[in-house]
Amino acid sequence: MELFLMTLITGIMVGGIYALVALGWVIIYKCSGVLNLAMGEMTLIGAYISLTFYSMGVPFIFALLLSIIIGLFLGILTERLFLDKLIGEPVLSVIMVTVGLSFLFKGIVELIWGTDTKVFNPPIFSIEPINIGMVSIGEVYLWSFIAAMILLVIFVCFFKYTRWGLAMQATADDEMAALSIGVSARFVYAAAWAIAFMAAGVGGTFLGNINGLNISVGYLGLLVLPAVVLGGLNSIPGAIVGGIAIGLLQNFSGAYLDRYFPGAVKEIAPFAFMAIFLLFRPHGFWGWERIERV
C-alpha cells in the first residue's frame, strides 16, 4: 500500500513536469500546426542554460528566469529562421524540419556542454525526503510539481485574459478569421515557439535536477509525445492530463512491472502504451476527430 501511494504521488509530480513540456508542444501545434519532434532537445537546451548560470553563481530562481528569457529569444529565432519559411508547405516537410532542428540542437548542445552527466552543484534541493502522512517523497519532486503548476496557471491565465493570448487562441481556432480581424499570424507563430521553448526550459531544468543532466534528459523530453497523443493533439487540458497520466504510467510500470520484465520497462512503457492506444483512439481523449474526404 505504501509503495502504491508513493508511486502514485511521485508519478503525479513527475507528470506535472511532463504536462508543462506537453503544454508547450500543444501550443505550437494549435497555433501553427507544426508537429514538433525537437521537443526533447529543446528541454535539453533550456536545462543546460540554467545549469550554466547556476554554476556561475547565480541564484537558482534567477538562473531559471534567465533560461526562460533566453528561451524566449531562442524560440523566436528558431521560428523566424526555419519554420517561418515553411508556412503552407506539406506537413511532412514541416515535421522533418523539426527533425533537422533536433539534430542541430543536439549537436550544438554536445559541442558546448559535452556528453558527461552534469549535476547542479551545490544541490538545490536537499536529498532528505519530505514526509507527508505515510509517504515520503523527494524535495525536488515536490518543488518541480509546484513550479510546474504555477507555470501552468500562468499560461492558462495568459491565454484567457491577455490580448496576446487571445490573439493566439483566435489564430488556433480559425487562422483566416483571425487574419481578417487584424491578428498577425507571424507574431502568433513566433510567440508559440517562444512559449514552447520557455516551458521546455523549465521542464528540463527540473528533470535535470532529479537525476543530473545529460543527453538522455532529452529522451525524457520526448515523453511529451505519448502525453499529447493521450490527451489529444490540440487540447490544452488534454496535455496536462496526458502528462500526468504518462508520469503515473511510467512510475507504476517501474514499480510493478519491473519484476516481470527486468530492465528498461520504465522507459518503454509510455511508448508501448501509446502504440496500442493509437490503434483504438487515434485522436486522443479530447482531440478533434478529423473526417477525411477525397
Place this chain on the structure above:
Amino acid sequence: MSTTFLPCGDYHQNYKQEHAWWQTQFIKGKMILLFLSLFVFIPLLANGYWIGVFNMVGYTILGALGVQLLIGYCGQLTLGHGAFIAVGAYASTLLILEFPWPKFMMDWGIAYPLSVLIAGIVAGLWSILFGLPSARVKGFYLILTTMAAQFITVDFFLTQYVSQIGGRGQAFSLPPGTMKIGPWVIDSNIRVYYVMIILVIFFCVIMANLIRSKVGRAWVAIRDNDISAEVMGINVIKYKLLAFFVAGFMAGVAGAFWISNLAAISPDHFTWYLSLSLVGVILIGGLGSIYGTIFGSIFMVVVMELLQLAVMPLSDTYPKLMMDFLFIKEAAFGLAICLFLIFEPNGIGYRWWQIKNYFNLWPFSY
C-alpha cells in the same frame, strides 16, 4: 519527377524500346562505364580509407532504400527504421553464432548468405508487426507508432533480452573467419566493398522494377491519396503491409551485411538517431527517386568526410576540435536537412534530373 526525356531527335518506335532500361546507345555506354568504375576502377584506385567510406555509403543506401520505399513511394512515414536494421543484424549474428550449422555448410560458406536471407525475412516480419497500425492511423500518428517500434525493439527487446543470449554481455563479436560467402572469407575492406556493391545494385534493380510494376503503381496511388486508392479497388492494407515487408527485408539485409564490416554489434549502433538520419538522407536526396537515395547517402557520408578533412588541418591549433567533430557533424547534418527542406524541397535528385534533361533537350528545349 518522372522519366527522363529522350535526347533531341530520338523517338521510340515500339513499346519494347519504351520499356527498355537503357534507352539509347549513349545511356548504355554510360552505364557500362559506371559499372566498370564501380567494379574495377574504384577498388584499384581508392585506398583503404576511401573504400571504408564507400562501404559506409553503401550501408546508408541499403538502409535508406527501405525508408525511401515507405516514405517516398508509399507515403507511410516511418521514424523507426533503425529497429529493423538492428533486427536483421542481430538475427544474422545469432544465426551464425548459435545455430548448429552442419559442418559442410560452414566450410562451403553457405551459412552467412543463408543467415542474411533469413535475417531479411525476420526483419520483414518484424516490420509487418509494427506496420499493422498503418491500417488504422497515418501521418503523424504513424510516426509515433514507428518511433515506439524503435524504442521497444532496440532499447527494450534487443538490449534486455536478445543481448543476454549466450551470456556474452552487451556486445556480440563475431570471430574472424565466420563471415564466409562461398570460398571467400570477408575479412578486408575491399571484400566488404564487393559484397556491398552487389547488394546495392541488386536492391536498386529490384526496387526500380517493383516501382514500375502493378505493386509500385498501387503504392504510389496510396501515397497520393489513400482513400481514392481504396475507391479504385486497391487493397490498401495489403499493399501497405507489403511495403512494410519489403522495406523491412531491405533493412534486415542491410543490417546483416553491416555486421561483416563491424565484426561486433551492440544496441548502440542502432539508436533512434540512425532512424532519423536515414529519413534525413532521403529528404536531402529527394523523395520518390531511387537515385535520390543514392545521392542523399553520398551527400551524408562523403560530404561529412570532406568536412572532416577540411577540419583536420585546424586540429593542431584547436585540439578540442577533433574530439568534438562528431557533434559538429551532427549539427551540420541537421542544418543541411533544414536548409534543403527550405530551399530545395525536391532534393538533390531533382537537380540531377533537371541537369540531365537540360543536356538531353539541348539545343531545342521545348
